[in-house]
């Protein structure tokens with residue numbers, strides 16, 4: 112069956128349709144970035160953005176009930192929600208990818224949580240940077256994407272596409288004088304820097320190796336955890352306190 116969207120159907124309608132589908136599939140937030148906004152962002156492989164013009168960034172919230180159980184590190188409940196949320200994100204991203212391809216465009220779902228380079232700790236691309244470029248939030252002092260609705264209590268995935276879409280407006284950094292993540296980090300890894308857009312390097316925001324060591328050498332080695340997760344800089348952020 113041919114779906115005739117009529118002569119007035121435009122980029123705004125297509126963007127709304129895609130966002131609506133993402134929400135129906137279980138996303139809590141979805142935004143669209145023009146890839147011109149992230150030129151120079153490292154990708155694996157290099158040039159991953161070359162065939163695409165836009166990124167659709169999907170956020171699924173991890174609930175307050177889960178974060179309330181975190182005290183001094185990750186626990187099995189958080190581990191399970193981490194895995195379940197990743198699975199939901201990958202499913203939403205895959206279904207959006209397939210729908211966009213059915214409409215005759217290119218689309219590529221980027222895994223929620225796949226680390227390709229365990230020396231430099233890099234995925235295919237930074238969902239946080241794209242989430243910021245899609246107007247979902249800002250990168251806080253913890254370097255996490257902080258959203259006005261759920262704070263940093265969201266996990267993310269991205270679909271790259273060449274479908275003509277309408278990009279969302281950017282949000283300003285709202286960390287202000289807050290230092291809660293810096294004070295709470297068990298590794299002393301957060302420097303507390305302030306930036307309008309984004310730090311030039313991860314090291315500008317973090318004593319990066321301290322965080323890597325904490326999550327890999329301490330938390331991931333706990334038999335009931337087994338993954339490099341933590342959750343403390345997420346739990347303490349005041350922007351997350353009013354979430355689900």
Ligand code: B12
Nearest residue numbers: 223233234237238240255256266267309311312313341342
């Ligand atoms: C590898 C990895 C790790 C590594 C390295 C983390 C890191 N900061 O890079 C380790 C194991 C340490 C880790 C730890 C954590 N992780 Co992690 N991790 C990833 C993964 C798989 C890849 C990250 C990556 O490639 N980073 C590349 C660097 C370069 O990007 P970046 O960190 O965003 O920093 C730069 C850019 O943002 C840049 N920037 C922003 N805009 C622009 C524009 C331009 C043009 C340029 C040049 C740069 C730029 O500024 C920064 C400096 O350059 C992502 C999933 C993904 N594919 O995104 C999850 C991810 C980042 N992790 C996540 C989480 C939650 C965590 C932890 C809290 C652990 C946990 N789950 O409890 C900690 C937080 C550590 C921290 N404070 O950053 C979430 C973040 C969600 C959120 N709300 O932001 C992600 C997105 C997973 C997901 N699907 O939701 N993680």
Ligand code: SF4
Nearest residue numbers: 296298322341343344
């Ligand atoms: S994930 Fe844990 S160790 Fe890393 S910056 Fe956040 S609070 Fe610190």
Ligand code: SF4
Nearest residue numbers: 251252286289292348
């Ligand atoms: S805890 Fe405070 S400083 Fe850290 S990301 Fe949240 S608002 Fe920003």
